[in-house]
Amino acid sequence: MSKLNMSKLKKFNIGAMIIASFVLISPVAALAKGAPDSFADLAEKLLPAVVNVNTTQTIKIKRRTMPQIPGMEDFFRRFGQENDKRRNPGNGDEDSRQENGEDRALTRKRQSLGSGFIIDPSGIIVTNNHVIDKADEVMIKMHDGRELKAVVIGKDDKLDLAVLKVESDKPLPYVKFGDDSKSRIGDWVLAIGNPYSLGGTLTAGIISARNRDIQSGPYDKYIQTDASINRGNSGGPMFNMDGEVIGINTAIFSPSGGNIGIGFAIPSNQAQRVINQLREFGHTKRGRIGISFQAVTDDIAESLDMEEGHGALVSSVVEGGPADKAGIQVGDIIVEFEGKTIKERNELPIWVANTEIGKKAKIVVLRKGKRKSLTLVIDELPENENASDDESLTDEDQADQEVKEILGMGLEPLTEKSRKALKLEDNVAGVLITSVDRNSPAGEKGLRRGDVIVSITQEEVKTVEEALAKIEELRAKGRKSILLKIIRSGNTAFVTVKFDPKK
CATH class of the missing domain: 2.30.42.10 (PDZ domain)
Incomplete structure (x- = not known):
């Protein structure tokens, strides 16, 4: 083979290697999408459908009690009236008392601001429940400056959503929901809202995580984003690059109260089910x-x-x-x-x-x-759930009995006196915790005086001796921890307590 042919063969091999490398690398490169050159076209299209939600709530202020000193009643009454005038300018003396002669309650207005977005041209608006909760009046400020009075169609505190309705003489601009399940971690998103009452403000970022459980409620599965979200953004929409709503901005994580790049939005697929029920029934059906x-x-x-x-x-x-x-x-x-x-x-x-x-x-x-x-x-699921009363145990309620200690807990048998103090039902059998060492395994898990242990690792215990024996049995088996079923304030809970490795 000639030197010329060898040279051509080398060039061919190098070229083949480059082509092969490109073929292997290019599919990965094709998946990576760069940032858009501009969000301006998208912003121009979406901003008109995002609104400011302004609420007003009337707060009653308790009047200050005047000293009761014989002979000084007129002086203190006039002093109180002067204070009322300073607090409520324009109210005369005749307005400070009701027909029955009692003082009228002083009031003040509390205003708050949030965001929302229109999902129907007839004037249907979505926002967060915490934005409008307990409001006496809700006003909507449109992107074009118009102000419209809103009525609350329905609200849901469990998912923190509310649906409002405004009346307009012409169809309103609106946006559509998208399928949030198609969005992936790393996708670009836009957040639009009313931070710090500045008006329609757009920020951009990416989806940082999905299905976040931030312990705010039973249905947490938030979309996390680093798009700037601040106070006043609550209830505003999160958009994908197709201009579809894939989330409703609801919460931020911030030690200072300002944006640090950790915001959370309710996913659109989860929100739509609740929104549709609120529109149809005025409440949710779960x-x-x-x-x-x-x-x-x-x-x-x-x-x-x-x-x-x-x-x-x-x-x-x-x-x-x-x-x-x-x-x-x-x-x-x-x-x-x-x-x-x-x-x-x-x-x-x-x-x-x-x-x-x-x-x-x-x-x-x-x-x-x-x-x-x-x-x-x-x-x-009922809309409202009743809270249980909190019971506590006093020193007088405890019987004068020998206390056994284990894992930092002091244990005693249940007595009629302690049952009555803790409002336990007659059929409850177990062991009473009378003290807890804060630095012990039990203390670290939040156990406290007045808790009643009814089972240990799914085995019922009715006496202190049974409890001690069961704990020692599990320790001998090499278990690292035990599972306690306890009753506290009428509620049942399970708590794991680790064995102290030093013992």
Whole structure:
């Protein structure tokens, strides 16, 4: 082979290598999208549909009580009237008292600002519930400067959404919802709102994370973004690059109250279901199964000898509810709902809430390590839930008995006196915690005086001796922690307590 041919062959090989490299690299490069040259066209299209939400609330101010000194009544009455005039200019003496002679309540106006967006040309507006909650008057300021009075069609405090309606003599500009599930981490987004009352303001960023649970409610699955979101942005829309609403800006994480690049938006797919119900019924229609539960943490899983921490640990069952009728018991771990494995804390309440009311749902529970399949009928979740009273234990309520200590807890038997003080039902059996060392394993987990231990690692305990024996038995088996089922203020909870490695 000639030198010329060798040279040509080398050039051919080098060229082939370059082409091969390009073929291998180019698909990855094709997936990477750079930032848009400008957001101006998109902003011009979207800004008219984003509004400022201004609310006014009347707050009653308690009058200051005047000193009661004989012979000085007229002086202090005139002094109080002068103060009233300074607080409420324009009100004469005749306005400071009601017909019955009693002083009128002083009032002041509290104003707050937020954002919203129009989703229908007839004047339907979406915002956050916390923007308009308890407002006496809601005014909408359009992008063109017009101000319109709004009425609240419906609101939902669980997902923090509200739907408003304004009347206009002509169709209003509006935006459409998009499918947030098509958006990925790293995609560009725009946030438009009314930060610090400055008016329509646009910021850009990316989706930083999805399905964020920030412990703000039972249905958390926020989209996280680094687009600048500040006070006043609440209720404003988050757009994708097609100009579709994929989120509703709701919260920020900030030690100072200002933007640090961590904002959260309600996903559009989750919001639309609630918005449609608010428009149709004025309230939400969510499913429920009638339980309270805790997430199965790694500590709880280890205490129950489970391979991994997942599922919902049932801490209470509503009497006569769907779960009760299906045979679900306190201490069961729900691991599947309608064939889907429960991996995150918020998955079960979201799935149940979105299930059609009256539908038969199949679930799988773990009961003392064994799988059990059950079927229940989804019920409707009531709008309001009653809070339980807080009971406490005083020194006088405790019996004069010997206290046994373990894992930083002081334990005593339940007595009639302590039962009455804690308002326990007659059928409750267990052991009373009378003291907790703050620096102990029990103290670190938040256990406190007045808690009642009713079971340890899913085994009932009725006496102090049974409790001590069970704890020592689990320690001897090499368990790193124990699972306590406790009753506190009438509510049931599960708490894991680790063994002290020093002992």
